[in-house]
Amino acid sequence: MIDDETPVLDNHLHLDPDNNRGIDAVRDFARVGGTHLLVVNKPSWHLGVEVESGEDFRYVFERTIEIVAEADDVLEGRAWPVLGVHPGLISRLVDDRGYSPADARDLMRAGIDVAAEYVESGEALALKSGRPHYDVDDAVWEASNAVMRRAFERGADLDCAVQLHAEASEDMREVAEWAEEAGLPRHNVVKHYASGRLEGPIPSVMSEKERLETAAERGEPFLMETDYIDDPDRPGAVLGPKTVPRRVNWLLEAGHDEAVRNAHVETPELVYGIDTRESLERA
Template identity: 75%
Template sequence: MDLGTPVLDNHLHLDPEHGRGIDAVEDFARLGGTHLLVVNKPSWHLGCEAETGEDFRTVFETTLGVVAQASEVLDGRAWPVLGVHPGLVSRLVDERGFEPAEARDLMCDGLDVAVEYVREDRALALKSGRPHYDVSDAVWEASNDVLRHALSLGADADCAVQLHTESTEDLTDVAGWADERGLPPKKVVKHYAGPRLDGVTPSVMSEPDWLREAAEEGKPFLMETDFVDDPDRPGAVLGPKTVPRRVRTLLDEGYDEAVRRAHVETPRSVYGIDTRATLSK
């Protein structure tokens, strides 16, 4: 199906071994989806119990492999977003006996490996964040240290940073940290965002009412599903067909300008990608 526009899902996961993998990409493409930003799954979901930063490399390589396969299916292409899921801090501290500072250092080391792929033009952006659930003060501060490190790496490598954070409409604190480090706040993206967000760019979960509100706000935004590709959680979050379906609805309702903003203008501004020029058909 051709929707007459690039259609980008800004944040989803693909698991070629345990999940639907390329079958999910084919569903996305069949309904008019053209471009994907594929975020590596949490490392422990891919069997990686990291001891050093280098241990994350197997997770990143798995993601690069499935991104290459996805690009062969799409009329556009896919890009990898690599990093360390902020929930790892709790796994390290609560289950593996790490001190918060030790967990922080390991997660920062993993980000140091991830940014190598960005510098080599093998990945588009970094992924980091902080827990969306209650944690101790020490874990919270360690998590913010990791987040700030990711922003520093993004500034140095001139790349965007996707964040997993608590539910909020205000990330001006993070925007300030980014600005201090030389990373434009617009290049910081809150994944799983609602329609209103101060400070950084929202990647809005593709719920119809949220998208209409974001469209009417008139500000830059992206669209995502956070598809988890986990056979043990088949109904979790949104499926891979959702973004193209929502784009069709927005177009039918006259939100052409908002679709252009979410799928052409904001991807160019945030990531430096051209979703029109990368269409093959």
Template identity: 70%
Template sequence: MAAELDTPVLDNHMHLDPRHGRGMDAVEEFVRLGGTHLLVVNKPSWHLGVEADDPADFRAVFEETLGAVTDATELLPGRAWPVLGVHPGLISRLVDERGFDPDAARELMAGGIEVASEYVADGRALALKSGRPHYDVTEAVWEASNAVTRTAFERAAEVGCAVQLHTEASEDLTDLAALAESVGLDRGRVVKHYAAGRLEGPVPSVMSEKDRLERAADTGAPFLMETDFVDDPEKPGMVLGPKTVPRRVRWLLEEGYDDAVRRAHVETPAAAYGIDTEATLTE
């Protein structure tokens, strides 16, 4: 079905893995359904075969992501942007499987954030990715994870970008919003990936399921839409497939949520990331 939509359509959190997964086939599917813009987040480093011992080791992950973004932009009516950082789940891999203590894991991961911020500073990446585990961990690991997140907020404030957060499921993350503001980063530039429809603190990037999107639309507050497509051939369609955001935009418009669509795909991307999804459709 042709899917002309009179609006930009941004998936705020998608992974692309041309080496192992569907790669550009997923982008083409997104475009066929009406998608125009992507924020492409690097996969967890170990999923790309990188077992980091030094912050510089993350560069291989970031460079691979940049390559996927370049290829995706050639296919999109708009463009793609990279979001780079260190997945918070890495701390468990380091501590539980590789013998790091929490402080050493924190130092390595914070160093990876520093490297990612260099890509933002020189204009090759749009935003940073950080956060804390979404599962139970020891107090030492929790504190180390929050310290890594603080580093991400500090670097984002310095280079002038947003931070996408991977965290526990919650509708109240005011502690992280306050932490960001304490180091000079506006909470409007803190984005909670995999959010439900309501959230206190950061900007919610809402998983594109109808019930979550209705809640977000009805709040009147800023929000984004995402799939968290993981592009893993062993997990096809996980979490949501690349068709989902354009399909849900069409559904929202049919339900009369025109203002919410504009918030999610034009106004909030501009406020959180400084990107213009309308102008980039005509470049």
């Protein structure tokens, strides 16, 4: 069972600062043993922002930073913001708003640059980028890869990690190589919504038992997440905020103590340079 000395980190979830559960979801997480969160900003349009310039992302980023500060007050450990541009924005821009792929690319890269300002100032921990997980035409695919490469460049400049939203895959070595070409080590690249097995980036494993068992048995660095979306229109979507602590208990009961240490102490330090034990003890 989780004890007072065991950090429990959900590496990727969303909190809506204005609607749905917000801090109540954090309280649920903490009530069952959760201690640390990486909170990723919701897609800009989910907060009512139809971006036209990089500056338009600031509202989304600052509202995320504000709710993360509230989460900090609830947790025994800490919460950190992860800021960036959801890759699905390119389809919204091209298909719904008439942007060319090149113009959409430039707008999204400008958003990455603004997110990087918050990492540089210490207000955010990492960047988020990626590419569509669904079929798109070649021009949109190339533009999306260009946005992701910009995130790698900024991550290298700032010595920070980049979380990726991308297609389902167990082999993303090419993407990791792109990061390394930009100067960002592959252990600073995280694929969110990962299975238990991944070549290239660090997998942030969806906290389903089968995926976690695979990750635990592999013994490679991994993280755990729910991708909780805090959407009032989709209350049961993805996994709930209590899931990671409950799965940590399940792993401990199955004798996977080392896997828990890997996912909640060693890999967070490797990827983000954060000390989850120290921040828990200080609290």
